Amino acid sequence: MKMHLRKLASSCLTRGATKTMACQHVSACPTLRSSWRVALDVACRVSQPWKGSRLSYSGFAPMEPGHQDRGKDDSTILAEQTLHKPVMLKEVLQCLDIQPGQVFLDMTFGGGGHTKAILRASPEVTVVALDRDPTAFSLAQQLAKEHSGRVHPLLGRFSELGALLSRLRLQPGSVDAVLLDAGCSSMQMDCPERGFSLSKDGPLDMRMDADRYPDMPCAADVVNALDQQALASILTAYGEERHARKLASAMVEARSVYPITRTQQLASVVAGSFAASALYARKDRHQRPSHVATKTFQALRMFVNDELNELHAGLCTAQTMLKPGGRLCVLTFHSLEDRLVKRFLHGEDVGAPPRRSLRQRVQQWEEEEEEEKDGEKDSGHWVDLQRGVLMPQAEDILENPRGRSAKLRAAFKQ
Numbered sequence: 001m002k003m004h005l006r007k008l009a010s011s012c013l014t015r016g017a018t019k020t021m022a023c024q025h026v027s028a029c030p031t032l033r034s035s036w037r038v039a040l041d042v043a044c045r046v047s048q049p050w051k052g053s054r055l056s057y058s059g060f061a062p063m064e065p066g067h068q069d070r071g072k073d074d075s076t077i078l079a080e081q082t083l084h085k086p087v088m089l090k091e092v093l094q095c096l097d098i099q100p101g102q103v104f105l106d107m108t109f110g111g112g113g114h115t116k117a118i119l120r121a122s123p124e125v126t127v128v129a130l131d132r133d134p135t136a137f138s139l140a141q142q143l144a145k146e147h148s149g150r151v152h153p154l155l156g157r158f159s160e161l162g163a164l165l166s167r168l169r170l171q172p173g174s175v176d177a178v179l180l181d182a183g184c185s186s187m188q189m190d191c192p193e194r195g196f197s198l199s200k201d202g203p204l205d206m207r208m209d210a211d212r213y214p215d216m217p218c219a220a221d222v223v224n225a226l227d228q229q230a231l232a233s234i235l236t237a238y239g240e241e242r243h244a245r246k247l248a249s250a251m252v253e254a255r256s257v258y259p260i261t262r263t264q265q266l267a268s269v270v271a272g273s274f275a276a277s278a279l280y281a282r283k284d285r286h287q288r289p290s291h292v293a294t295k296t297f298q299a300l301r302m303f304v305n306d307e308l309n310e311l312h313a314g315l316c317t318a319q320t321m322l323k324p325g326g327r328l329c330v331l332t333f334h335s336l337e338d339r340l341v342k343r344f345l346h347g348e349d350v351g352a353p354p355r356r357s358l359r360q361r362v363q364q365w366e367e368e369e370e371e372e373k374d375g376e377k378d379s380g381h382w383v384d385l386q387r388g389v390l391m392p393q394a395e396d397i398l399e400n401p402r403g404r405s406a407k408l409r410a411a412f413k414q
């Protein structure tokens with residue numbers, strides 16, 4: 001194992017990666033094993049080959065006509081047109097149990113769907129609304145104008161929230177409820193220029209912060225600069241992709257001809273590694289076909305945005321900011337996120353490796369069954385508000401298919 005990690009580290013060194021990535025992924029990533037962290041740390045201690053040279057390969061024909069760069073105003077307009085539908089709204093409102101005069105923290109404003117419902121629920125509540133995405137922040141600013149004094153928009157990441165809140169003079173232990181709706185918004189997914197979408201062609205970007213941090217690598221930087229071993233590791237760790245090595249090898253081969261800079265280009269490279277019949281052979285939790293590149297896109301997005309470290313930072317800040325008795329509601333969309341939230345709320349080690357062997361998985365099912373039977377679980381810091389997780393109803397999935405894989409966990413602070 002050690003040999004493997006040393007090889008991974010030194011092979012990455014020869015290719016190069018950024019210091020920013022080192023900072024992102026080394027600092028106590030709760031889900032990567034410590035040995036992993038060391039390997040990525042070493043791998044990332046080199047120059048910044050892509051700094052100031054954002055890749056702009058235009059030889060790959062976009063699928064949709066009229067593709068062009070848009071200014072911020074246009075993207076805000078587009079965002080308004082494709083506003084995110086809030087997921088499990090009824091259940092979230094029930095768990096938050098809104099009372100007049102309360103202070104809420106919406107850590108993931110997005111299109112503001114949940115925030116607007118909270119504002120409607122009681123005329124006297126105020127909402128502090130955070131998002132790392134400048135487009136979402138503009139929408140929050142608009143909402144703040146419509147609800148004078150009731151909405152406080154903040155632009156930043158979960159990991160920056162503590163500092164932002166102290167500038168607002170909001171004291172630890174003063175918030176009544178926190179909502180964290182993890183992942184991407186529909187506005188991000190539906191805007192090809194943001195590079196999140198597998199089905200719409202656009203630059204392979206995936207940065208939720210857009211251009212706020214010019215040094216931060218985008219997905220194209222990662223795909224074109226990291227070596228095969230590091231790419232495979234990312235696909236395994238963040239996509240739980242069984243064919244990680246094969247796909248990393250295909251990427252390295254493809255980029256030796258042309259840099260991979262467009263979403264459709266990456267999707268084709270992944271699809272090209274499988275038989276045509278396998279393209280939609282994978283099924284999601286609801287037995288719906290999913291594209292064979294879905295896990296690759298998820299893994300890159302999570303790596304670029306450092307999503308698991310961010311989620312952990314967000315949960316810690318929620319714990320600090322909530323009053324005793326204050327409520328935390330977290331919506332997650334895949335097992336890596338849900339596992340982290342569950343472990344955090346139950347006072348378990350969030351950094352422990354996922355359970356892989358059959359024996360370990362059986363043990364996990366047994367524990368989950370126990371959890372279902374026992375109902376509320378007490379971790380010392382948190383008490384669950386409901387048994388296990390809540391999931392969307394069939395009619396909600398019909399109305400809002402994007403929310404089909406949502407899991408809602410809610411707890412109150414002791």
Ligand SMILES: C[S@@+](CC[C@H](N)C(=O)[O-])C[C@H]1O[C@@H](n2cnc3c(N)ncnc32)[C@H](O)[C@@H]1O
Nearest residue numbers: 086108110111112113114131132133157158310
């Ligand atoms: C699923 S959307 C939220 C949708 C929102 N609840 C609504 O009803 O419109 C997730 C949002 O969280 C933001 N986000 C994700 N990670 C973040 C982080 N670490 N810090 C701040 N915002 C984050 C994304 O930019 C995105 O806008």
